Amino acid sequence: MFHQIRSSDERFKTITFKPGRNILIADKTTQSSGTDSRNGAGKSSLIEILHFVLGMGRLTNSVLENAALQSDTFSLQLDWPGVPDSLTASRSLSKRSRVNLAPDVAGDSGLVQIAGSATVTEWTAAIGRDLFGFPVEHAGISARSLLSLYIRRVSQHGMDDPVKTFPNQSMADATTNVAYLLGLDWRLAAGYQELASRESLRQKLKKATKDPAFGLVVGTVSELRGQVAAATVRVRKLEEQVAAFRVVPEYELLQARADEIDAQIRRTRAEDAADRRNLQDLNDALRDEHEPAADYLRRAYRELGIELPDAVLRQYDDVQSFHQSVLANRRSYLEEEAAATAARLDARQAEREHLGEEQAALLRRLRDGGALDAFTALQEQLALARSQLQTLTTRFETARQLEATQAEIKFERSRIQQEVSRDLIEREQHVAEINMLFQRFATALYGPGRDAYIDITALDSNLRISPHIGGRNSQGISKMITFCFDLTYAVLAHRNGRGPDFLVHDSHLFDGVDERQIGEALKLASVVCLEEGMQYIATLNSDDLAKIEQYDASLSQDVIEPRLTDAFSDGGLFGFHFE
Template structure:
């Protein structure tokens, strides 16, 4: 329950709340004229301050945006489920990104007696966890949206619809939050919101397709599926290369040595070719070398009858011996050249084999590793490949969503609708209890002659939750539909431990409502508070309350201080007038 609201501005009129029914009054003073309005007294400002202290972030359209208030720090004391003492919440308009909690209930691991400044998201998380008993995973429901049902804001048109709390709120989101309070399967209801998001995206993408250039940017699913596969293979191959890459020290030196060996082997092959040609010539020359025949001279002279003298014969023998010596020397020379050539060929063969082994080792080392700059280049290629893969994957996903047909979404909606219908059938006893409670509240206001029920059913676009009271086309009955629906949600949520023990209504909820129904509504609120252990806070104009008091004489006992006035100087909640 709420206990006290105050401000650092001494002019601000602090408000102390009590258990049960609380009515904050704006009196009409003698200074007021028929044209004066008590809208400036601060009744609706109370709603804004409570939302501000309970995690509201956007102040657009709020009185708290006024420069005259920016130096103020507001403080709210309230009961809190996780601490036996009261929780004090303070937040400054000038530094509204953080809130001071005493004790710090937002920090689970911190001792409760410790105060702490926390961020607004942290504070809202604590509200959802402690006030609304959110599970760890609660996609679809929001503490801030639920608080907007407990404390409806007039400037957000929250009094225009029983379920929606602001005009742009999707019906799927609104009914999901209402389902949470009513004890329905809110997770199934949240499925509609996800489908609505997909449908919105599909429509936007479909519009984008009308741009001729868009098809070039995105492409079709069939085209992009192959591109994704190709880009994935390239990226994986580069990942393997990077993982297996070994940086070789002195890579440049080893590369130069390998090049030198290769050049040397090439030169030796050229030298071998020349020596083999020379060897062939030498071997041919050796085979062709033989002694010239000399007997034919002796026979020729004998046939002519010429007898050679002994001296000439001796000279002939000497010449022959000389020629034989020359021939022998040439043969020896050719044999030596052949042996020398064969030796060179054999030596180069051995050296070539040795160099070949060294070259093979070098090439293996270079093949298995590489220089640091080569490794860096490989990493850059991998980075580019991964980026290209991500780009084409994003295009593929966009194209797949873009090509999703309306039939597919309709099918999923139909499946969800059937699932929710089965769930509602299983929860029929609980839904009956919900309707009985709502009908009791409506009967308290209008008697038993009017139909009153909450229509709960699954549509193709959302879970349908719509409260009705017969004759609700009138403005007054429509407002009381909201009153009864809020009271039903608050009671059921509090009974099931998934909602706070307070409910706050702005005086605008009673605009256009017959004074009898206003009186009965206030009487009902007091009775429910007593029976359910909850707190009800309402702001009202004094003249409307006077009319309602005719049907509930005890209402004056629950008027709380201060009594606000519409005097321009100091009668309002803030204690001074500002434009």
């Protein structure tokens, strides 16, 4: 239940609520002219403030958009499950993204941890968890949508339809939230939302295909399926490379040393080639080297019949000895050169083996790892590949949605409709209890002569939840249908731990309604609050109060302070006048 609503502006008229029925009145002052109205007294502004503190997002068409209020902070004191006294939630118009809570709210489930200052998202999540009893998985329902049923906003045309809280709300979304409050299988009803999204996307894509460039941007499913597969393989390979990559310290120095060793090896091999040619020449020279023969002179002169004297022969012997000496010296030189050349070849071979071992070790280190800039480049390639994969996947999903046929969607609709129909048959007793409660409330307003029921039927596009009260279709009856419907789901949800113990109605809900029905409605609200331990808050104009008191003499006892007025300067809720 709500206890109090106040503002940081001292001019604001703090409103204190009590259990049961609460009637906030707007009076018309004696100074008011016939053209004055109480639309500026602040009755609907109270509704806007409640929504704002309870996590409303946008302030579209709200009085709280006014620049004169932007420095204000509004606070709501209310009961909270698990909190012994009460919880105070405060939210500033200048800092709308956060809500201050005292004390802290952190349920035993630990689903949402809310500190003294919580984000609006955390706050609304806690409202769903604690006030509406949301399970952990609750796709299809939201606390904000449900609060818009409990506190209908005239600025959002929240009273134009019993089920919807704003004109553009899809019926599938609206009935899913109502189904939750009524105790129906809201998860099945939520299936309609997913189907509606698919149908909406299909229609948009179908319209987009009229653009000749669309096919180039999106493509076909068959083409994109292969591209997605190839891109997926590339991403996986790059991920494996990144995972296995090891950055080697001083990678560039190691690479430079490996290059230097390779150059040394090539240089020694070039030197070997020259020495091998020289060694071959030396060996050839050694093989061809021999001393000149001198005996042919003796034979030549003997054949001529000339005898050479001994002195001449001795000179020939000296020459021969000289030649032999020269030849021996040359052979020795050639053998020494050949040995030196062979030694150089052996030394370079040993050097190459040593360099080869060092180079192999360096190459192993370089192969097993890489430089930091190489690792960074590899990560960049992976990021680019992932981006390309995401783009292709998006195009593929878009193309697949585009190629989904109406027959497939129709099949899904039929399947969901059958499941919901079977579920309603199984819940027939519960559906009867819903109708009995609604009929009781309608009978209290109009007597037993009118048919009153809630049509709950599985359609192909949504779960239809449509309340009816027999009689001519008038604005007054449609407003009271909403009143009875609100009271029905509020009672059922509260009984079963799926909803809070309050319900708020703006005076606009009673526009065009006969005073007798207003009186009976407010009397019914008082009785239901007493029976169910709930709180009902309604705003009224004072002249309406005078008319309906004849149907409920105790009504004035539930009028709460302060009474608002249409006084131009300070009579309204905010305590000052602003345009």
